[in-house]
Amino acid sequence: MIKSPSARQELDRVTILFCGDSGDGMQLTGTQFTATSALFGNDVSTFPDYPSEIRAPAGSLAGVSAFQVAFSSSPIHTPGDRPDALVAMNPAALKVHLPRLKEKGILIANRDAFKKSNLKKAGYGENPLEDPEVAGRFRLHAVPITQLTVDALADVDLDSKGKRRCKNFFALGLAYWLYGRPLEPTLDWIDEKFAKAPAVAKANRRALQTGYNYGEIEQSFAVNYMVESAPTEAGTYRIISGNEAAALGFATAARLADKPLIYSSYPITPATDVLHELAKLKHLDVRTIQYEDEIAAIGSTVGAAFGGAFAMTGTSGPGVCLKSEAINLAIMMELPLVILNVQRGGPSTGLPTKTEQSDLLQAFFGRNGESPIPILAAAGPADCFDVAIEAFRIAVRHMTPVFMLSDGYIANGAEPWRIPDFDDLERIEVTHPTDPATFQPYLREEDTLARPWAIPGTPQLEHRLGGLEKYDGIGIVSYDPHNHQRMCELRAEKVACIADFVDGAAPDGPTEGDLLVLSWGGTFGAVHSAVHRLQEKDKAVAHVHLRFLNPFPGNLGEVLSNYEKVLIPELNLGQLALLIRARYLIDAVSYTKVEGRPFTISELEEKIEELL
Amino acid sequence: MTDDVGPVDGCLADLQATRSEAGRVAASVASPSQVDDAKLDGKLTRRDFVSGQAARWCPGCGNYAILAQVQQTLPKLGIPRENFVVISGIGCSGRFPYYMNTYALHSLHGRAPTLATGLKCARPDLQIWVVTGDGDSLAIGGNHFLHVLRRNVDVNILLFNNRIYGLTKGQYSPTSELGKRTKSSPQGSIENPVNPIGVAIGAEASFIARTVDVFQKHMSEVLLRAAKHTGASLVEIAQNCVIFNNGAWKPLTDPDGRLENVLYLEHGKPMRFGKKQEKGIRLNGLKPEVVNVDDVEEKEILVHDERADEPTLAYLLSRMGPPDFPTPVGVFRAVDKPIYDRELMGQIRDAEEKTPAEMNALYRRGQTWDVK
Numbered sequence: 004m005i006k007s008p009s010a011r012q013e014l015d016r017v018t019i020l021f022c023g024d025s026g027d028g029m030q031l032t033g034t035q036f037t038a039t040s041a042l043f044g045n046d047v048s049t050f051p052d053y054p055s056e057i058r059a060p061a062g063s064l065a066g067v068s069a070f071q072v073a074f075s076s077s078p079i080h081t082p083g084d085r086p087d088a089l090v091a092m093n094p095a096a097l098k099v100h101l102p103r104l105k106e107k108g109i110l111i112a113n114r115d116a117f118k119k120s121n122l123k124k125a126g127y128g129e130n131p132l133e134d135p136e137v138a139g140r141f142r143l144h145a146v147p148i149t150q151l152t153v154d155a156l157a158d159v160d161l162d163s164k165g166k167r168r169c170k171n172f173f174a175l176g177l178a179y180w181l182y183g184r185p186l187e188p189t190l191d192w193i194d195e196k197f198a199k200a201p202a203v204a205k206a207n208r209r210a211l212q213t214g215y216n217y218g219e220i221e222q223s224f225a226v227n228y229m230v231e232s233a234p235t236e237a238g239t240y241r242i243i244s245g246n247e248a249a250a251l252g253f254a255t256a257a258r259l260a261d262k263p264l265i266y267s268s269y270p271i272t273p274a275t276d277v278l279h280e281l282a283k284l285k286h287l288d289v290r291t292i293q294y295e296d297e298i299a300a301i302g303s304t305v306g307a308a309f310g311g312a313f314a315m316t317g318t319s320g321p322g323v324c325l326k327s328e329a330i331n332l333a334i335m336m337e338l339p340l341v342i343l344n345v346q347r348g349g350p351s352t353g354l355p356t357k358t359e360q361s362d363l364l365q366a367f368f369g370r371n372g373e374s375p376i377p378i379l380a381a382a383g384p385a386d387c388f389d390v391a392i393e394a395f396r397i398a399v400r401h402m403t404p405v406f407m408l409s410d411g412y413i414a415n416g417a418e419p420w421r422i423p424d425f426d427d428l429e430r431i432e433v434t435h436p437t438d439p440a441t442f443q444p445y446l447r448e449e450d451t452l453a454r455p456w457a458i459p460g461t462p463q464l465e466h467r468l469g470g471l472e473k474y475d476g477i478g479i480v481s482y483d484p485h486n487h488q489r490m491c492e493l494r495a496e497k498v499a500c501i502a503d504f505v506d507g508a509a510p511d512g513p514t515e516g517d518l519l520v521l522s523w524g525g526t527f528g529a530v531h532s533a534v535h536r537l538q539e540k541d542k543a544v545a546h547v548h549l550r551f552l553n554p555f556p557g558n559l560g561e562v563l564s565n566y567e568k569v570l571i572p573e574l575n576l577g578q579l580a581l582l583i584r585a586r587y588l589i590d591a592v593s594y595t596k597v598e599g600r601p602f603t604i605s606e607l608e609e610k611i612e613e614l615l
Numbered sequence: 616m617t618d619d620v621g622p623v624d625g626c627l628a629d630l631q632a633t634r635s636e637a638g639r640v641a642a643s644v645a646s647p648s649q650v651d652d653a654k655l656d657g658k659l660t661r662r663d664f665v666s667g668q669a670a671r672w673c674p675g676c677g678n679y680a681i682l683a684q685v686q687q688t689l690p691k692l693g694i695p696r697e698n699f700v701v702i703s704g705i706g707c708s709g710r711f712p713y714y715m716n717t718y719a720l721h722s723l724h725g726r727a728p729t730l731a732t733g734l735k736c737a738r739p740d741l742q743i744w745v746v747t748g749d750g751d752s753l754a755i756g757g758n759h760f761l762h763v764l765r766r767n768v769d770v771n772i773l774l775f776n777n778r779i780y781g782l783t784k785g786q787y788s789p790t791s792e793l794g795k796r797t798k799s800s801p802q803g804s805i806e807n808p809v810n811p812i813g814v815a816i817g818a819e820a821s822f823i824a825r826t827v828d829v830f831q832k833h834m835s836e837v838l839l840r841a842a843k844h845t846g847a848s849l850v851e852i853a854q855n856c857v858i859f860n861n862g863a864w865k866p867l868t869d870p871d872g873r874l875e876n877v878l879y880l881e882h883g884k885p886m887r888f889g890k891k892q893e894k895g896i897r898l899n900g901l902k903p904e905v906v907n908v909d910d911v912e913e914k915e916i917l918v919h920d921e922r923a924d925e926p927t928l929a930y931l932l933s934r935m936g937p938p939d940f941p942t943p944v945g946v947f948r949a950v951d952k953p954i955y956d957r958e959l960m961g962q963i964r965d966a967e968e969k970t971p972a973e974m975n976a977l978y979r980r981g982q983t984w985d986v987k
Binding site: 038041044057188192235236237238239240241242251254255258263265267284285287288290292293294296298299300301302303304305306307309310311312328329332336418422423424425426458459460461462463464465466467468469470471479480594 | 723962984
């Protein structure tokens with residue numbers, strides 16, 4: 004019986020979650036779905052979620068890999084609190100992610116994977132696909148994805164394992180049909196990616212088409228959905244993840260100053276991709292060096308900065324621990340460099356692939372002595388580009404190492420990025436002194452208190468830098484008590500006066516009133532969305548999101564004083580809250596979460612309403 | 616520095632006043648180089664490398680002799696003074712940079728090779744000297760020591776081996792002999808030592824040499840060779856610590872015993888030593904042994920080969936020392952291997968030739984779409 008044409012329903016926004024065993028291709032499926040949706044014109048936001056093991060036992064709960072993407076016809080800032088649709092390729096994936104699926108949500112499961120052995124590994128006694136409760140709560144489609152894929156590839160020259168591996172494209176094709184996405188972008192991508200393996204390309208194309216057709220033909224898929232394109236500012240766009248954006252930003256910063264970029268690093272989750280991306284940019288005189296450990300990486304960065312290059316290192320929390328001594332050396336030497344910390348769950352090895360923002364106090368205080376350092380934090384994937392450039396601008400203008408904080412969520416998450424024109428970006432001015440008559444290694448600029456960046460190879464400016472305390476101005480080793488007092492104060496003042504060069508805080512919402520939500524880092528999307536939802540319901544709540552953590556914006560104290568209450572939501576146990584309370588003597592309310600996952604918009608809404 | 620600068624109350628205006636005070640002090644400590652260069656015809660001498668800061672090592676410390684030799688040697692290299700950078704770690708050797716009138720970094724314990732590598736990769740045009748000690752390079756710095764040699768970064772490493780921790784007042788070091796009694800090993804050290812030459816061979820170093828703090832002429836020759844070698848050059852300098860390990864290298868430094876106890880290595884020459892060069896080294900299977908030259912055929916005496924592909928000979932030499940053998944000094948090994956900073960810049964240049972440095976094209980890699 005021929006299926007009557009499906010009803011078409013229009014939606015404003017959808018969140019879909021693809022999940023399966025690591026090796027089922029869920030990351031690829033999710034990335035493709037995202038790219039296609041973006042090309043189609045939706046605003047998108049992603050949340051890849053994968054295990055830290057390279058290969059957990061097949062079918063195990065530990066091995067579940069997932070990709071969540073939200074796509075919408077209006078601007079969105081998060082990948083969604085809970086999925087509207089769940090595509091589960093095996094029982095373990097269903098076990099982990101089903102609790103988050105919305106009531107009456109669409110559930111597509113690969114029936115062929117729900118065999119006894121897999122069910123057992125997932126901790127299921129009975130097959131959930133045969134559970135009337137599951138069928139009752141959700142719109143369940145138990146699809147024989149593996150079998151249908153293998154059948155469709157009968158005449159393709161691949162072994163059976165290779166054919167089964169194409170099942171993720173079936174799932175993708177079905178999802179495309181379900182949400183009215185075009186196949187062409189993925190078909191083109193397959194041809195390009197598998198140009199050297201035509202049988203694989205053919206198989207993947209066929210699987211994609213078959214999945215799509217299945218939705219078209221199968222009776223149970225009575226409705227499909229359309230999410231129209233979102234209004235966006237004119238320009239050229241691409242999808243970008245936080246780590247990709249950071250890499251481009253650092254390379255851009257160096258180009259804006261006509262300097263080589265020296266990136267010294269050691270692989271660590273979730274920062275390693277920055278090394279990989281920068282390693283591709285040799286044609287821009289980006290020199291990446293993979294060192295024997297984190298300490299070598301920061302040592303190298305200090306040496307390269309002394310030489311006059313744009314020097315930096317990238318790591319995560321445990322790496323920052325190792326680098327603390329040499330960061331302090333850079334603070335004493337007053338050399339410009341950038342340290343990127345892509346934060347992850349801690350403490351210690353913690354949760355390498357889960358997100359958190361619990362390294363703020365480490366950035367402030369994780370060194371011996373009085374060691375002030377500027378700290379910036381990116382608010383989202385695309386923002387990593389701008390913050391990366393700003394970090395170097397601050398480093399060279401103020402002659403100081405600078406911390407840039409990112410986190411696993413925004414580093415791996417992706418969103419559309421309006422591509423800038425390089426020629427419109429502000430140059431980064433760098434001057435190296437040459438005149439021996441006026442040169443002293445620690446003679447400071449009036450406005451920034453920065454010392455001169457005199458680099459080796461410059462005649463007559465020979466001088467020594469080191470970790471011992473120096474006499475201000477002439478820069479020779481000094482244990483003089485008054486000098487040490489003065490130098491500690493100068494180093495602190497140098498960082499504090501960066502606030503003079505930075506925009507003040509401008510609240511989003513009423514400039515005074517009942518409640519201000521103060522946030523920082525990767526929580527921007529969820530907080531912004533929650534605040535706006537409540538503003539739309541005429542609630543008097545405003546939002547300030549900090550890009551500068553040290554120094555705080557110059558007017559922050561004043562801004563905070565204009566509100567009855569200040570709520571500080573963060574993915575740690577109250578680190579910014581501690582700093583704000585101490586510095587501004589206000590009774591800020593701390594709202595914390597350390598689950599290794601981002602805030603949902605609804606939990607923030609709830610907390611805000613509680614305080615209003 | 617004197618205490619003639621008054622206290623600061625935190626006000627910036629006060630800082631101005633004290634800065635100008637410091638400026639007055641600075642003007643009175645004129646850098647010697649600014650005066651000398653005006654007089655010379657452009658050729659560098661030892662004085663150009665003297666910083667004018669009074670050295671604070673103990674009287675009789677081996678460091679003085681080494682400093683003097685380095686200050687003699689650098690002018691001979693034909694490199695402008697501003698292109699030298701000296702990088703030290705922590706220890707008595709760590710003070711070295713302050714007495715050199717070059718760009719210099721007094722860095723962290725064990726980490727000088729890392730700053731040197733980063734600096735060399737940023738500025739391949741500079742000539743970099745790493746000054747380290749037995750503790751700095753083989754204890755805390757062991758990891759970085761291994762890798763800077765393995766990578767063959769074009770830097771010169773001077774390892775001052777006094778077999779003790781001097782700056783912290785007399786603990787044993789990774790090169791101290793088993794049983795050494797010190798403040799931290801009152802019953803004698805229970806640790807087997809390593810020797811820097813052997814470790815360097817294991818690290819695949821391309822230039823390995825040893826000299827002695829009191830061998831002025833020999834040190835000069837070895838330093839020159841190290842400087843001229845492209846790649847990582849390691850020079851172990853056997854050094855005396857007058858206060859905490861006096862006589863650490865007595866068999867080599869004692870004028871009476873020197874000829875008996877030192878084997879001067881020279882590429883292509885037979886290994887002979889002794890007051891009248893009457894003794895030689897011969898291989899018995901894989902074991903070296905000392906023989907009287909008259910008792911054996913000439914061809915049995917080992918001939919030194921710095922450039923052997925395999926480091927086997929160098930390794931055998933690295934094991935030699937009292938009581939049964941003389942201590943070899945000179946260049947153990949000098950071979951050519953790919954040099955890290957050159958390979959790195961080669962890849963950069965290749966990439967620059969293939970792809971124009973176009974940022975807008977880079978931003979647009981992959982799939983893009985336009986919104987009108």
